Amino acid sequence: MELKTLNEIEIISAPHSKISEVDFENLTFGNVFTDHMLVCDYVDGAWQKPVIEPYAPFMIDPSAKVFHYGQAIFEGMKAYKDEQDDVWLFRPDENYHRFNKSATRMAMPEVPEDVFLGGLHRLLEIEKEWVKKGKGNTLYIRPFMIATGHGVIAAPSQEYRFMIILSPARAYYSGEVRVLIAEHFSRAANGGIGAAKAAGNYSAQFYPTKLANEQGFQQIIWTDDATHTKLEEAGTMNVFFRINDTIYTAPTSERILDGVTRKSVIELAQRENIKVEVRSVLVDELVAAAKDGSLKEIFGAGTAAVINPIVGFSYLGEYYELPKLENSVALEIKEKLTNIQYKLAEDTFGWTVKI
Structure with missing residues (x-):
């Protein structure tokens, strides 16, 4: 444009x-x-x-x-x-x-x-x-x-x-990020304003995030309001999960913000022949992948940090640390994305606009 x-x-x-x-x-x-x-x-x-x-x-x-x-x-x-x-x-x-x-x-x-x-x-x-x-x-x-x-x-x-x-x-450096998976609090509900960038969405997160901070976690991975079984967003960012060699992220909805960085990560990963599936990811699925070693990465995506790796998560009182990787797909995508933003790589998507 x-x-x-x-x-x-x-x-x-x-x-x-x-x-x-x-x-x-x-x-x-x-x-x-x-x-x-x-x-x-x-x-x-x-x-x-x-x-x-x-x-x-x-x-x-x-x-x-x-x-x-x-x-x-x-x-x-x-x-x-x-x-x-x-x-x-x-x-x-x-x-x-x-x-x-x-x-x-x-x-x-x-x-x-x-x-x-x-x-x-x-x-x-x-x-x-x-x-x-x-x-x-x-x-x-x-x-x-x-x-x-x-x-x-x-x-x-x-x-x-x-x-x-x-x-x-x-x-934007925030150090190592460990998250608590929400069991009670919700970021948004169907029919609400979760998909809007409304100020109240963010203030409503402060209290449960404060409780998570007191337990030693930097952020919360939010779950759906009805069943708390579906993983939705991480803090104020969209969230991605790499299980084996596939990246998963929840579909946008009335509860989930249609993030610009999220869209860009998906399109960039697809260009690089990294398999991406946009579907609901269940908490039980994540826990099972953490236990059997197939969970490789979790990362948030948003404007401020671009991509923020998550090193571990806690659910129902049990903590799961992710493996230390030499070749992080999240960091590879971040590098390619920021290179486009700074005009250090060709913008094949037409995303950048000159002032």
Whole structure:
């Protein structure tokens, strides 16, 4: 796809840049933000003229619907800089379409393509110096929308604010990850909002994840809400299981997010003649594979970490450590995927978009 710069936009430049004050070698993920942000309000049934302005707090009514009824959605994307100093996005159309699916599910207005993608293009043109070269360096992109209409009646807001903020990031290392398979808590339920990038999905995970952390586990592998027998997602990521030489992952549904990295892993694995099956994986199946040695790898896939290997899991009080592999399929796929993102390998899929 081709991104077109949005011309109908007001630009208010920051009086000075804070880029010289940032230690790009020691970044905490999501804590430092660039000089500018994009803001576009929805008022009287129409989107207003977007503005790129200095990054700063803003005023909001205490009765805004976002505080009381949780109308808030977001996306996670990244920009990359190649060795020629060109800036690239990775499958931004997927994030745009998913954002509007989330908006529809949360009774929020869809954001026009020229505001979301065109506005992002213009913002990245302004902030391109914040995208550093070198594999592992990225600019994390957070588009989001909140309900700003006032009043505490339980009804959808009539006013909204769409924003894009940018945060420089280094390679995401989380150390060895061991997970607890959920026996009681659920991430999402049929008929709910699990497939939407709704803010409430993530806050609902914090408590059971806190309990898992207290037991020495970094994350939870979520199971289906009805029977807790089907493996669904790992923390905030889609999850894959390698049993013998086949990779398995759950199909997307009302409970499972349609991850952009997930799609890319599947397509890339298929190109490399790695067998992939998209089907429900049972907890009992995973335990049996761990016991007989056919379970080789478990890994999460998402924007922040790209691919995050999982070294072991616990279920019903019993812990299973995975084998140490010299040739990890997960890390092989991660290498090939990140090489495409950083333009170190040919993009045969047409996934990358130049700014």
